[in-house]
Amino acid sequence: MRRSTSRRPWLAEGPWAWLAAGGVALSLLMVIALLVLLAGRGLAHFWPQDIEAVTLEDGAQFAGQVVREQGLPGEVDGRERLYRTGNRDLQGAQWRWVDVADIDTRATPEDLVIVERRRWGPFIGRVVALEGPETRWTVEDGDTLWQQLDERLNRVSQLRSERDVVRTQYLEPLAERLANGEKVADDEDELQALKARIVNLQEAMQRDRVVLESLEGQQLTLTLDALIDVTRPNAMSLPAKLSSWGHNVWRFLSEGPRDANTAGGIWPAIFGTIMMVLLMSVLVMPFGVLAAIYLNEIAPQGRLTRLVRIGVRNLAGVPSIVYGVFGLGVFVYGIGGTLDSLFFADELPSPTFGTGGLLWASLTLALLTLPVVIVATEEGLARIPDAQREGALALGATRSEALRRVVLPMAVPAMLTGLILAVARAAGEVAPLMLVGVTKLASQVPVDGTFPFIHLERKFMHLGYHIFDAGFHGGDVESAMPLVYATALLLVLVILVLNLTAIFLRHTIRTRHRVRTH
Amino acid sequence: MIDRYPPPAPVRRRFRDLRDRLFTLLVGACGIGVILAVLAIGVFLFVEVVPLFGGDTPASETQATTEIDFESLWLPQQYPDYETPRYRWQANVLSEDDTPMFSLTPLAWGTLKAAAYALLFAIPLALGAAIHSACFMSRRLRHRLKPALELMEALPGVVIGFVAGLVLAPYVERHLVGALALVLILPLGLLVAGVVHSCLPATLARALSLSRAGLWLIPWLALLVALAMVMSPYLEVVWFGGDMRAWLEQQLGLDYAMRNAMIVGLAMGFAIIPTIYALAEEALSGVPDSLSEGAQALGASRWQTLWNVILPAASPGIFSAVMIGAGRAVGETMIVLMATGNTALMTLSPLDGMRSMAANIAIELPEAAAGGTHYRVLLLCAFLLFVFTFCVNTLAEIVRGRLSHRYRRLGGLA
Known part of the structure; x- marks a missing residue:
């Protein structure tokens, strides 16, 4: 290590010293800017933003949320503002660029609502009335209207979950049994009864209706069944907004995507990523550790071992897409194809294991992260002072005993570091997954109640691929962007936390052994 | 052991x-x-x-086999629709009588072009940062900086690619003049900071010392960037008549693609800076103290010591750092996939897009029929990437191994 040079009074360091300092500053600035951008945009999306009622110079009116403002191309002073106006079914588009100079007045009246719907994206406008089977509440009823709306929305969501339970737990298993030909006498009747019950529930969900009106004057009547949530951001107090923000974040994390990945949550992607990483860890850890033990403790330390070590290290630098190609060629087409022709021959030509899936993706990533685990474990093993091994041997332990009782327990933090680094790498890797099993929208998660519970052959969703797909393959990039930001933020947070843990662990290992050797 | x-x-x-x-x-x-x-x-x-x-390519049912040899992969070919022989990559044929065109040259070109622009951006920054932290920073600060840049390395390519392709690319397109002006503004701003620093009173100068410049320059650089962006429309009016892209097209005949080599260079440069930095810093701070102490005892300034003694001693290490960075840049998939238009062009212009081998594999391999010519050509791409990165990394590793011997020898001599 060089000594600290800050005490030496050299004034004229010349211009290059300052440019070199700029290298550090600019690199840090870019990292900070990236993180701030992700955090800002990712978290702001869930904030219930005010709805503006805008009147233009020509008298036209519309309502919308401000998305951003930018200079007009080719002009110095002109600015334009992007509004999210919703109402894709009424207006044909849900985004509107407005020249700032054309705007006459902007107001935030409290009665404006944003309605999340199951189809057509959000509605922005006013609630005119709520129609029950007998009664009708209008805006004049004030708070009663909003209370009734809340109650009835709750009722609908209860009915919906009841319907889902009936469908998934009773109807579908029964239908499957019938399809397999295992008929019992009254099954047919039970099936009819269940179907009738679902129809009843669905009719009950459509009992209440709400009449909406956009600021342009178009009216719309929707059953509450078609609504997800109604909020009045302009009327919300700060605590209410905060709780709504928290609720939105929770929904983002726990729900599935809607509207071709432009709305809703990312739960299947989180779940798929976790499953894949878990499976990968189970696969990579034993083999990585064994290989490291072999290289460091058992193999004769000659020229060949050194070459192998360099080779393994270099594999960490091989592009991940190459691992993907290997996974596709060997696991999917090679092993998967063979498995299919041996065990799933009656399903062919539609492949079971002969296509990308959870198992092959995990195996490919295990191979990809193997060098990471080997290098980290080896570093840990090399740091253990030889005195420990010699002490154990001198006391009469065999080599395997010395390894298992003395050396390996001391190397556990290093193995953990390797595992964490491997997990962090695997969680962020997308390119190989595109070849071996990731999908944009998985209809089924890889784990469910039917035997064998974990379906290794199924395709799955992945956070990283979700970013790529929603951002680049969706039709409506503008509405996907906030979700992509939020997904990217989540992914980066997970990876940063994992890496910080690894850095911390490595630091503790280094200091611990330094103390012991002295 | x-x-x-x-x-x-x-x-x-x-x-x-x-x-x-x-x-x-x-x-x-x-x-x-x-x-x-x-x-x-x-x-x-x-x-x-x-x-x-x-020569005995097994015929697959779905795809007509095409004759492939060294010539058809790397040299210009005469294709039916063109008058002169040219390089073309078009693997997916639309109708029966079209022949797929498998020329790897444009893909290799795109790969190397993206890597070259990334290195162009990353080398000065990473080496500057390495030099600064090895020679000017206090040891405590250096130990704090390392994990920060390690975290930078861990940022997944898909996130960097997303920010580059969907946020940075449209933004730079609108603030092109300002973005290009930064190439001049940032170095000038740094020099101005140096000049101002030498004029500061002693107490302030100590607080804002060069050893901590990596930190206190951040707000200054952020200010400069913001200024350049605000000034961008004015500069565009003054210099380019209000529309730089039209000016570029008329005066220089350059087309501006939104996702271009400049953006890729920036994004992928960002991704490989930490790699190059870590290795170069290791090489620089590994130079035996006796060497620099000797130079300083003879009256050399810190910068002279660095330039004439430390850099030559550490140059193999820096070379291997750059090699490993280049290896990463060549194989990076997601950033190139997301931040370029993925059109197989063969131009040098920083304002054009390109298609790299890795991105091409990611796009086309899932659709290629297993065992067909297309599939095998894509596997050839993967093989080339593998061989290239493996060789580059091995070379770098060997150079690094020699370097530590050399340091031990140099240190022992003193």
């Missing part, structure tokens, strides 16, 4: 010995197996690629 066996065992320890031998055997077998499996990647790719040149 255990390189000596325990002393000969008495008879009653035979069972333990047996267990020991079994365990060793098991670990050894597993270890060798794993290492062989990992090294099998190269073998697999090679085996899959060979039939392509063997």
Whole structure:
């Protein structure tokens, strides 16, 4: 290590010293800017933003949320503002660029609502009335209207979950049994009864209706069944907004995507990523550790071992897409194809294991992260002072005993570091997954109640691929962007936390052994 | 390391010995197996690629086999729709009578172009940062900086690619003048900071010392960037008549693609800065103290010491750092996929897009029929990437190994 040079009074360091300092500053600035951008945009999306009622110079009116403002191309002073106006079914588009100079007045009246719907994206406008089977509440009823709306929305969501339970737990298993030909006498009747019950529930969900009106004057009547949530951001107090923000974040994390990945949550992607990483860890850890033990403790330390070590290290630098190609060629087409022709021959030509899936993706990533685990474990093993091994041997332990009782327990933090680094790498890797099993929208998660519970052959969703797909393959990039930001933020947070843990662990290992050797 | 066996065992320890031998055997077998499996990647790719040149390509049902040899892959070909021979990559044919065009030259060009622009951006920044932190920073600050840049390395490519392709690219398109002006503004701003620093009163100058410049320059640079962006429309009016893209097209004949080599260079440069930085810093701070102390005793300034003594001594290490960075840039997939238009152009212009080998594999391999010519050509791409990165990394590793010997020798001489 060089000594600290800050005490030496050299004034004229010349211009290059300052440019070199700029290298550090600019690199840090870019990292900070990236993180701030992700955090800002990712978290702001869930904030219930005010709805503006805008009147233009020509008298036209519309309502919308401000998305951003930018200079007009080719002009110095002109600015334009992007509004999210919703109402894709009424207006044909849900985004509107407005020249700032054309705007006459902007107001935030409290009665404006944003309605999340199951189809057509959000509605922005006013609630005119709520129609029950007998009664009708209008805006004049004030708070009663909003209370009734809340109650009835709750009722609908209860009915919906009841319907889902009936469908998934009773109807579908029964239908499957019938399809397999295992008929019992009254099954047919039970099936009819269940179907009738679902129809009843669905009719009950459509009992209440709400009449909406956009600021342009178009009216719309929707059953509450078609609504997800109604909020009045302009009327919300700060605590209410905060709780709504928290609720939105929770929904983002726990729900599935809607509207071709432009709305809703990312739960299947989180779940798929976790499953894949878990499976990968189970696969990579034993083999990585064994290989490291072999290289460091058992193999004769000659020229060949050194070459192998360099080779393994270099594999960490091989592009991940190459691992993907290997996974596709060997696991999917090679092993998967063979498995299919041996065990799933009656399903062919539609492949079971002969296509990308959870198992092959995990195996490919295990191979990809193997060098990471080997290098980290080896570093840990090399740091253990030889005195420990010699002490154990001198006391009469065999080599395997010395390894298992003395050396390996001391190397556990290093193995953990390797595992964490491997997990962090695997969680962020997308390119190989595109070849071996990731999908944009998985209809089924890889784990469910039917035997064998974990379906290794199924395709799955992945956070990283979700970013790529929603951002680049969706039709409506503008509405996907906030979700992509939020997904990217989540992914980066997970990876940063994992890496910080690894850095911390490595630091503790280094200091611990330094103390012991002295 | 255990390189000596325990002393000969008495008879009653035979069972333990047996267990020991079994365990060793098991670990050894597993270890060798794993290492062989990992090294099998190269073998697999090679085996899959060979039939392509063997002449007896097995005909697949879905795809007409095309004659492939060295010439058709790398040299310009005469295609039916063009007058002159040219390089074309168009693997997916739309109708029956079209022939797929498999020229790897534009893909290799795109790969190298993206890597070159990334290195162009990353080398000055990473080496500057390495020099600054190895020679000017206090040790405490350096130990804080390292994890920060390690985190930068861990940022997934898909996030960087997303920010580059969907946020940075449209933004730079609107603030093109300002963005280009930064190339001048930032270095000038740094020099201004240096000049201002030398004029500061002693107390303030100590607070804002050069050893901490990496930190206090951040807000200054952020301010400069913001200024450049605000000034951008004004500069555009003054210099380019209000529309730089039209000016570029008329005056220089350059087309501006939103996702271009400049953006890729920036994004991928960002991704490889930490790699280059870490290795270069290691090489620089590993130079034996006796060398720099000797130079300073002879009256050299810190910068003179660095330039004439430390840099030449550490140059193999810096070379290997750049090599490893280049290896990463060549193989990076997601950033190139997301931040370029993925059109297989062969131009040098920083304002054009490109299609790289890695991105091409990611796009086309899922659709290519297994065993067909297209599939095998894509595997050839993967094989080339593998061989290239493996060679580059091995070379860098060997150079690094030599370097530590050299340091030990140099240190021993003093």
